[in-house]
Amino acid sequence: MSQWNDGVPRIGASLKEEARAPETKSGEGHASAHEVREAMDEFLSSFEEFKSANDERLGELERKLTADVIAEEKVERINRALDQQKKKLDELTLAAQRPDLGGRAECGHAEREHKRAFEGYVRKGEAQELRGLEAKALSMQSDPDGGYxxxxxxxxxxxxxxxxxxxxxxxxxxxxxxxxxxxxxxxTGGAQTGWVGETEARPQTATPSxxxxxxxxxxxxxxxxxxxxxxxxxxxxxxxxxxxxxxxxxxxxxxxxxxxxxxxxxxxxxxxxxxxxxxxxxxxxxxxxxxxxxxxxxxxxxxxxxxxxxxxxxxxxxxxxxxxxxxxxxxxxxxxxxxxxxxxxxxxxxxxxxxxxxxxxxxxxxxxxxxxxxxxxxxxxxxxxxxxxxxxxxxxxxxxxxxxxxxxxxxxxxxxxxxxxxxxxxxxxxxxx
CATH class of the missing domain: 3.90.1690 (phage-related protein like fold)
Known part of the structure; x- marks a missing residue:
């Protein structure tokens, strides 16, 4: 839950650790569902605090017909904190949805062969096998001078x-x-359309432009x-x-x-x-x-x-x-x-x-x-x-x-x-x- 100190919101660990990459429990580059739920709950709680602070600011504005500087600053600080939290939540959600790229997806024999040849090219610069495969496939998009x-x-x-x-x-x-x-x-013009009776003549429609x-x-x-x-x-x-x-x-x-x-x-x-x-x-x-x-x-x-x-x-x-x-x-x-x-x-x-x-x-x-x-x-x-x-x-x-x-x-x-x-x-x- 968010805590307050001198009117400044402290929005939990997500702001304190914003510079750090999110911790991962399900593998490197992946966020756990628990982390996402915690960040979401914290964000919703902070938004309720934002509404309360903004309502207070609007009330002061109506009573005094002028903006209270402290209230304005308080709302802006919470607003900025919400933006930072939302960004953090988006990063965690994206990390949780990201597929496990380390796995080997099922593919056909031709794809496995191409994958093996491509790995040899990237790791060691061995292009002969890859060149042969792409020539065999009659690929018009491959060019040794422009890459594979x-x-x-x-x-x-x-x-x-x-x-x-x-x-x-x-x-x-x-x-x-x-x-x-x-x-x-x-x-740009379209064919003409309209309603006609059952026995009425059908007028000729214009050719679409x-x-x-x-x-x-x-x-x-x-x-x-x-x-x-x-x-x-x-x-x-x-x-x-x-x-x-x-x-x-x-x-x-x-x-x-x-x-x-x-x-x-x-x-x-x-x-x-x-x-x-x-x-x-x-x-x-x-x-x-x-x-x-x-x-x-x-x-x-x-x-x-x-x-x-x-x-x-x-x-x-x-x-x-x-x-x-x-x-x-x-x-x-x-x-x-x-x-x-x-x-x-x-x-x-x-x-x-x-x-x-x-x-x-x-x-x-x-x-x-x-x-x-x-x-x-x-x-x-x-x-x-x-x-x-x-x-x-x-x-x-x-x-x-x-x-x-x-x-x-x-x-x-x-x-x-x-x-x-x-x-x-x-x-x-x-x-x-």
Whole structure:
């Protein structure tokens, strides 16, 4: 349970040990279910204390018509502590859900053969067997100068880890392709339809007018390094080591590109598209609702703007709608109440589930802008239908024992693209007048 000292919350061991990796009882890199439950209970308890402190602050504000400095500081400290606790809880939950990469998944003879040859290449640089296998498979994606395809099992490990950690990848639509790009046609005019009587003549319908949008797959790379000692150690699982080494680089680069990417040598992020006031919305642009206050929420009933944002999205997209914002913006919204005194933001009731805002899930994406003048700091919509991520099949590795001797570098690449595929499905709350 949280304890208080001079108005400052002490949120248990999770804050005291924030710099340390979570202890593991079920194996290295894994958190136990008990740890997750404890962290979840502590977080929910702290949120109740936050509500109590914030209610006290609002009461003082109503009585004195001015903010009490001590009360304001107390609420902000608890708010920051909640953010830190939530981050810790997310890390523990992810560690608990992570698969045991040390195990050997069942696979066919061809996969086992490829896996054995790939391990020989990574550990010792022996490429002859691997080259022969990929030539036999007539792989068009393999190039000795650009590296060799990792085994299918290793690719699945990398994809699973990246998908669990990357916030936008977890909620967006996904297509796997074998070509350089993905092209999607869409109707700009559409065929005419209507109602007719049983014996009435059927008027000729217009020919649909079609256009297409293209999502090229761009190259993303990471370059983990290993010592010869690590590679010679038979106890080290090479698949696990490679997957965990590249995940941070892949997740950080992807996360930034899916939000802010300009489409040049990287995916195009949804914030890179033109934005217009929702009343003037047209295909190819994303609509926004203005807060009416430059660089902030309205001073009275700020939650009403969030409701306006939700209902700016058509009902067909609201069903699977969710909010996307960064942690700072979420901390500000956490204080909002409705007219009946209920908090609009609510914590998840179970570990691994997102918090909710107006009963819609909230996705934290740290690459989203914070609240500032003209910033689209809050997004809402059906991201699975609105934003598309394109993955080209295959992750390649090129072994380089020369550039950084005595270390061995592994130039690891994958191809990924992305962009908005449905401009009706996503709207923004823009902090402008």
């Amino acid at each position: 395809l990792v085994p299918a099992e290793t690719e699945r490990m990398i994809e699973r880890i990246v998908s669990e950690v990357s916030p936008i990848r977890a909620i967006a639509g996904l297509r796997r392709i074998g070509a350089q790009s993905y092209k999607k046609p869409f109707s 079609l256009a297409e949008i293209e999502f090229p797959a761009m190259e993303l790379y990471a370059m983990p390094a290993a010592t010869p000692t690590l590679l010679d150690d038979a106890a080290v699982n090479i698949d696990q080591w490679l997957a965990e080494e590249v995940q941070t680089a892949f997740v950080e680069q992807e996360g930034a590109a899916f939000v802010n990417g300009d489409g040049v040598k990287k995916p195009r992020g949804f914030l890179d598209y033109d934005r217009v006031a929702d009343g003037a919305w047209e295909w190819g642009k994303l609509g926004f609702i203005a807060t009416g206050n430059e660089g902030g929420f309205p001073t009275s009933n700020p939650g009403d703007k969030l409701i306006d944002l939700v209902y700016a999205v058509k009902s067909g997209y609201r069903t699977n709608g969710r909010f996307v914002m960064n942690r700072t913006t979420q901390a500000a919204i956490r204080k909002f109440k409705d007219t009946e005194g209920n908090y609009l933001w609510q914590p998840a009731l179970a570990a691994g589930q997102p918090p909710t805002l107006l009963n819609y899930p909230v996705t934290e994406a740290e690459d989203m802008p914070s609240v500032s003048a003209d910033a689209p700091a809050v997004a809402f919509g059906d991201f699975r239908r609105g934003y598309l991520i394109v993955d080209r099949v295959g992750v390649r590795v090129l072994r380089d024992p020369y550039s950084a001797k005595p270390y061995v570098l592994f130039y690891t690449t994958k191809r990924v693209g992305g962009g908005v595929q449905n401009f009706e499905a996503i709207k923004f709350l823009q902090f402008s007048s």
